[in-house]
Amino acid sequence: MLKLENLSKHFGGVRAVDDLSIEVNRGEVFGLIGPNGSGKSTIVNLICGVYTPTAGSIRLLGNEISGLTPNRRLVAGVARTFQNIRLFDDMPVWKNLWVAQNSTEDANKHNLLRRWFGGAGSDRDEIDALLEFSGLGGRGGELAGSLAFGEQRRLELARAVAAKPQLLLLDEPAAGMNFDEIKDLAKRIKGLREQDMSIILVEHIMELVMGVTDRIAVLNFGGKIAEGTPDEIQKSSVVQEAYLGKPQDVA
Amino acid sequence: MEYYLGIAQTIGIHALLGWSAYVLLLTGQLSLAQVGFFAIGAYVSAILTTMFGFHIVPALMVGALLGGFFAMLVGFPALRVKGLMLVVATIAFTQFVSLFFFNVHWRREVDGVMAGPDSTQGFREIRFYAANGWDTLDVTLFIWLFVLLVMVGLWWLDRSRAGAVLRAVGADDLAAQSSGINLTVAKVTAMTAGGVIAGLAGGLYAHSATYVDHLTFSVLLATFAIAYPIIGGIHNVLGTLAATIFIQGILIEGLRFLGDWRNILFGLLIILVMNLKPNGIMDARTMRAIKRIFAGGKTADSK
Amino acid sequence: MDDIVFYTVEIIQSIIDGVLFGSTYALIGIGFTLIFGAMHKLNMTYAAASLAGAYIGLAFFTLFDAPVMLVFLAAIVGSAGIGLIVYYICFRYIPVEDHLAALMASVGALFFIDEIVIHATNASPLTFPALFDDVMFELGPFGIRGDLLFVFAVSLISMAALWYVLYRTRLGLATRAVSQQGIAAQLCGIDIHRTNGTTFVVAGMLGGVAGSMIGASVGILSPLLTLPITIKGLIVTVIGGLGSIPGAIVAGFLVGALENVFLFVRGVNERDMYIMLLLFVFLVFRPHGIFSRRAERD
Numbered sequence: 001m002l003k004l005e006n007l008s009k010h011f012g013g014v015r016a017v018d019d020l021s022i023e024v025n026r027g028e029v030f031g032l033i034g035p036n037g038s039g040k041s042t043i044v045n046l047i048c049g050v051y052t053p054t055a056g057s058i059r060l061l062g063n064e065i066s067g068l069t070p071n072r073r074l075v076a077g078v079a080r081t082f083q084n085i086r087l088f089d090d091m092p093v094w095k096n097l098w099v100a101q102n103s104t105e106d107a108n109k110h111n112l113l114r115r116w117f118g119g120a121g122s123d124r125d126e127i128d129a130l131l132e133f134s135g136l137g138g139r140g141g142e143l144a145g146s147l148a149f150g151e152q153r154r155l156e157l158a159r160a161v162a163a164k165p166q167l168l169l170l171d172e173p174a175a176g177m178n179f180d181e182i183k184d185l186a187k188r189i190k191g192l193r194e195q196d197m198s199i200i201l202v203e204h205i206m207e208l209v210m211g212v213t214d215r216i217a218v219l220n221f222g223g224k225i226a227e228g229t230p231d232e233i234q235k236s237s238v239v240q241e242a243y244l245g246k247p248q249d250v251a
Numbered sequence: 252m253e254y255y256l257g258i259a260q261t262i263g264i265h266a267l268l269g270w271s272a273y274v275l276l277l278t279g280q281l282s283l284a285q286v287g288f289f290a291i292g293a294y295v296s297a298i299l300t301t302m303f304g305f306h307i308v309p310a311l312m313v314g315a316l317l318g319g320f321f322a323m324l325v326g327f328p329a330l331r332v333k334g335l336m337l338v339v340a341t342i343a344f345t346q347f348v349s350l351f352f353f354n355v356h357w358r359r360e361v362d363g364v365m366a367g368p369d370s371t372q373g374f375r376e377i378r379f380y381a382a383n384g385w386d387t388l389d390v391t392l393f394i395w396l397f398v399l400l401v402m403v404g405l406w407w408l409d410r411s412r413a414g415a416v417l418r419a420v421g422a423d424d425l426a427a428q429s430s431g432i433n434l435t436v437a438k439v440t441a442m443t444a445g446g447v448i449a450g451l452a453g454g455l456y457a458h459s460a461t462y463v464d465h466l467t468f469s470v471l472l473a474t475f476a477i478a479y480p481i482i483g484g485i486h487n488v489l490g491t492l493a494a495t496i497f498i499q500g501i502l503i504e505g506l507r508f509l510g511d512w513r514n515i516l517f518g519l520l521i522i523l524v525m526n527l528k529p530n531g532i533m534d535a536r537t538m539r540a541i542k543r544i545f546a547g548g549k550t551a552d553s554k
Numbered sequence: 555m556d557d558i559v560f561y562t563v564e565i566i567q568s569i570i571d572g573v574l575f576g577s578t579y580a581l582i583g584i585g586f587t588l589i590f591g592a593m594h595k596l597n598m599t600y601a602a603a604s605l606a607g608a609y610i611g612l613a614f615f616t617l618f619d620a621p622v623m624l625v626f627l628a629a630i631v632g633s634a635g636i637g638l639i640v641y642y643i644c645f646r647y648i649p650v651e652d653h654l655a656a657l658m659a660s661v662g663a664l665f666f667i668d669e670i671v672i673h674a675t676n677a678s679p680l681t682f683p684a685l686f687d688d689v690m691f692e693l694g695p696f697g698i699r700g701d702l703l704f705v706f707a708v709s710l711i712s713m714a715a716l717w718y719v720l721y722r723t724r725l726g727l728a729t730r731a732v733s734q735q736g737i738a739a740q741l742c743g744i745d746i747h748r749t750n751g752t753t754f755v756v757a758g759m760l761g762g763v764a765g766s767m768i769g770a771s772v773g774i775l776s777p778l779l780t781l782p783i784t785i786k787g788l789i790v791t792v793i794g795g796l797g798s799i800p801g802a803i804v805a806g807f808l809v810g811a812l813e814n815v816f817l818f819v820r821g822v823n824e825r826d827m828y829i830m831l832l833l834f835v836f837l838v839f840r841p842h843g844i845f846s847r848r849a850e851r852d
Contacts, residue, residue: 048429074431082429088422090535091415098412099419100430116413143535163431281654328838334653335596336796339788340837346785347830354823371823470781474661481658514669521662522643529648529655 001026001198002047002167007056009042009222016042018222019056024167029189029199031209031230034219035243040202041083042222044171047200048080049073060167077166081156081173089145093136093155094120096144097127100162127162133188134158150181157188167198174205186212210234218242256391260459262499263394267452268472269479269491270401271445276477276485277414278441279421281334283473284325284341287348288318288446290468292453294352294368297463300379301366302359307379311397311454318450319443326442330435345473353465373464377457394455401448405488417441449476482524484531486538493533563695568814574702575771576810577709581764582783583790583802584716585757591733591797592753595656599640599663601784604761606667607633608682608769609675611762615683622683626708630762636667637758641751664784672777679776682769705767712763713803719756720799729753733797782826786813789829793836795843804844 002024009017017039024030032040045051047058049070058066065076079100088096098120120127131137134154136147144155153173160168170189174182182205189199189212203209209216210230218226218233220242226233233239271285296314299305305313325344332340358367366376380390408414419427420437428434457463478498483490502520506513528534582601589597611629614620620628644659689700720726731739732749740746768783769775790809794801809829816828836843 050425069433070425070428071431071433074429080429082426086423086426088419088426090422091418095415095418099415099427099432117407117411119410120412159430276654281657328834332837332841335590336792336837336841338596338657339792340833342785343789343830343833347827350824350827350830354827470785478658478661481654511669511673515666515673518662518664518666518669521665522659525655525659525662526643526647529652 001028001061002200003057003059004043004047005057005059007043007046007058008054009039009046009051010054015222017046017053020219020222020224022217022224022227024198024200026198027193027196028214029193029201029212031213031216032200032202032219033204033206033209033216033233038219038242039222040219041171043219044080044169044200044202047073047167047169048078074163074165078169079160079163079165079167080169081153081160081171083171083175085149085152085156087144087152087156087159089143091144092141093144093147094124094127094131094140096155096159097130097162098123100159101126130158130162133161133191135184150177153177153181153185154188161192161197165197167200168192169200169202171202172204173201174203174208182208253387256387258500258504259391260394262495263391263398264452264456264459265475265479265499266398266492266495267401267448267455268476269483269495270405270488271447271449271452272476273480273485273488273491274405274408274417274445274448275441276480277417277421278438279424280330280438280441281338281477282341282442282445283338283470283477284322284344285445285449285476286468286470286473287325287341287345288322288449289453289456289472289476290345290348290352290463290465291321292318292450293457293463293468294355294374294453295450296454297374297377297457298357298367300458301374301377302361304361307454307458310379311451314454315447315451318453319447322446322449323439323443325446326439327435330438330442342470342473345468345470349465349468352468371464373462374457375462377461377463379458381461390459394459397451397455401451402488402492409488413440478521480531482521482531484528484533484537486531486533486535490531490533494531497532564818565815567696568818569811570696570698571702572811572814573807574699574706574810575814576807577706578764578767578771578806579786579790579810580803580806581709581712581760581767582787583794583806584713584799585761585764586787586791587794587797587799587802588753588757588760590791592729592750593645595645595653596660596788597640597644597754597757598657598660598784599644599667600637600757600761601787602664602667602780603636603640603758604633604765605768605775605780605783606636606671606765607631607758607762608765608775609671609680611766612680612682612769612775616680622685625683626763626766629766630759633762633765634755634758637754637761638751641754645750645754646747664780668777668780671780675777677777679774679778682766682773682775684770684773687773702771705771708763708767712760716756716760716799725749725752725756729756786829789833792833793843795845798843798845801843801845 004020004022007017007020008015032043034040042051046053049068053066057064060076060078063076065073068076088099101123127140131140134157136151136155144152147155157173174185177185186208189201193199201209201213213230216228216230216233217224218239225242226236226238228236268285268289271288272282275282292314295317296310299310299313300307352368354370355368356370358365358369364376368374416432416437419430420432420434424434479494480491483494502517506516509516524532582604585600585604586597589595589600607629610632611625614628615625640660640663644663645656648656648659684701686700686704691698691700691703720729728739728744728749729752731742731744732746736746768779786809790802790805793808794805812832813825813829816825820828
């Protein structure tokens with residue numbers, strides 16, 4: 001599905017990501033964890049096209065995508081959410097989804113004129129379904145900026161899903177959420193996985209990562225220090241060292 | 252009556268100019284180049300009617316299309332720079348176009364008289380309306396026909412996906428790009444549409460003024476063009492029209508009795524409005540209030 | 555052969571005069587850039603305020619027959635005062651994220667100041683006192699005008715003074731901190747509004763120097779100067795790179811010199827057209843200015 005090969009991103013002398021190789025399979029929830037500054041966010045931005053890699057390749061379904069702009073990557077099948085929510089605040093909730101729907105829409109479905117200048121029409125059904133899925137049913141007319149924090153997070157997830165991506169990148173989706181909201185998010189992630197979507201989850205909150213992921217890669221200093229199932233990772237001493245320091249350091 | 256029709260013509264033309272900046276403001280770009288496109292439309296359509304005997308409608312169309320064409324040309328390099336850099340670049344463009352026409356000398360004999368742009372002397376022989384027997388009322392209605400057309404077009408745009416895309420780019424360009432929007436296409440399209448509207452407005456202006464010279468197309472006029480949508484707010488298409496009526500109708504014409512002091516007051520009022528209503532006089536709150544009034548109190552308490 | 559020699563001499567002479575006068579563009583450019591660096595906002599009033607400062611100086615001259623140095627001093631104080639007022643009415647109380655509102659308000663202030671000047675002077679140009687305008691230094695075939703040299707020297711001294719304020723005083727440290735990391739600076743106990751206000755005052759003082767130097771070298775002050783100086787100042791700011799002081803200085807000299815060369819080669823009607831083209835060339839090939847290394851902000 002997604003294959004990162006010898007991927008590097010250097011900022012001046014800083015090696016934010018260094019010679020990293022990862023493979024994510026179809027329909028898999030893949031966790032990306034590591035201490036602050038380990039390069040997680042850089043990887044998300046590399047996969048989404050905000051940064052261009054210094055070296056290495058990014059393949060989606062066998063096609064090289066590392067030269068594409070973020071919008072072309074969405075068309076190729078990669079959608080994302082942002083660490084700090086970025087909605088179109090002054091637009092109604094439903095239009096936030098409508099905008100994202102366009103890219104992957106079947107070009108034959110409408111002619112060009114109707115697609116760009118026609119009303120929402122049949123798109124509304126799909127949007128309503130997405131709003132229902134996000135627990136925002138009936139609130140499509142409100143302004144996105146006026147929603148509560150947790151609702152904004154759900155709307156942003158819905159916007160990413162609206163593009164019907166093959167691969168979904170969630171950049172710290174649980175940041176700032178309370179326990180109930182995290183449980184709710186876990187349910188949604190599992191639901192998306194059942195729709196055969198591959199998901200990369202970048203997260204600090206271990207309850208969430210360990211609960212929903214199939215495999216996990218642990219990063220430190222821009223490189224991968226461990227990879228395995230949640231069980232394997234939890235037992236790994238390398239991981240504990242990365243997070244807590246070596247035992248002798250503690251003593 | 253003539254006097255009021257004259258004001259109505261000015262308001263109509265200025266509203267069009269304001270809307271040409273409004274389209275671009277939707278994408279978050281502030282352009283002072285609109286007067287450059289306005290000048291292109293004015294000169295081109297006036298040259299066509301005066302020097303080559305075109306009817307005004309095709310002449311306006313050509314002027315509008317050329318305005319759009321130059322907007323597209325300017326759009327590609329100019330939109331690479333963001334925000335305030337674009338402000339400066341577009342000021343320079345307007346200045347450039349104005350200086351260009353300042354240096355154009357192209358006269359041609361029409362019916363035994365020389366006509367055409369005469370560099371420093373301006374372009375003085377634009378008489379399509381008079382030659383075809385249109386009176387002031389006809390001209391005013393003709394202008395407002397285009398005002399209504401553009402207004403309905405922009406109102407429609409705001410209900411379409413294209414309009415939502417433009418606003419999304421204006422709200423957050425990275426989020427928009429990550430939602431599959433091609434930023435260059437969106438911004439250049441907005442720029443082109445703005446150029447078409449400005450070119451159209453320019454053609455209408457040249458014919459009702461019957462005389463244009465480079466001083467008309469100043470940075471001051473460009474500032475007015477952006478002032479209308481900013482003061483009116485870009486919440487919806489009516490804001491620009493409201494601001495144009497407010498500025499041209501009330502501040503400039505209505506306060507004529509104040510003489511010199513009117514201009515001083517004008518600057519102060521802009522400052523005041525921007526401090527009190529940073530999102531424009533027709534912002535979301537005002538619109539809600541207006542809707543409530545029109546709903547006649549029935550729904551005043553419901554949400 | 556003689557033609558070529560004559561031509562070369564004239565062009566070099568144009569460049570010399572242009573660079574000397576360009577120092578005033580550099581000052582205006584620095585003022586725009588300082589305020590942009592501090593607040594990430596464009597203060598459209600700046601050049602108008604600088605010239606208004608010069609008018610205040612001129613008022614001292616005509617009303618009290620003040621010595622020329624006092625005229626300059628009054629211009630500096632006046633322009634700084636206007637700067638502070640502009641900060642309060644156009645920037646202080648408008649929410650930070652409403653860039654358009656602040657920009658538009660500063661355009662309103664530009665109209666306001668311009669109209670006051672027009673009202674006070676009946677829109678007629680006034681003579682501005684110059685220093686050393688009867689001195690001419692001969693340098694082989696070239697002549698250096700005494701008044702332009704004076705303008706150049708004063709501009710360089712003001713730039714040096716600005717450098718001292720920015721890099722050798724607490725005030726400068728606070729200004730630089732606010733411009734780089736506003737929130738962090740606030741957490742360190744820096745009063746952001748006060749620092750911004752001070753930046754406007756410092757920029758205003760510089761503008762007062764610029765305004766009176768423009769008056770001194772042109773010989774007159776007229777409301778017609780406002781717009782060209784505003785536009786040239788903005789062009790200098792962009793060519794130098796928004797926020798870059800060394801960039802603004804070099805760009806000021808560059809624009810001054812090229813403007814004079816175009817004037818000599820193509821005449822006054824076409825001169826400014828080529829300056830606009832110069833800006834487009836920079837926007838296409840070096841959009842981040844002369845010195846800037848791709849600072850990605852707007």
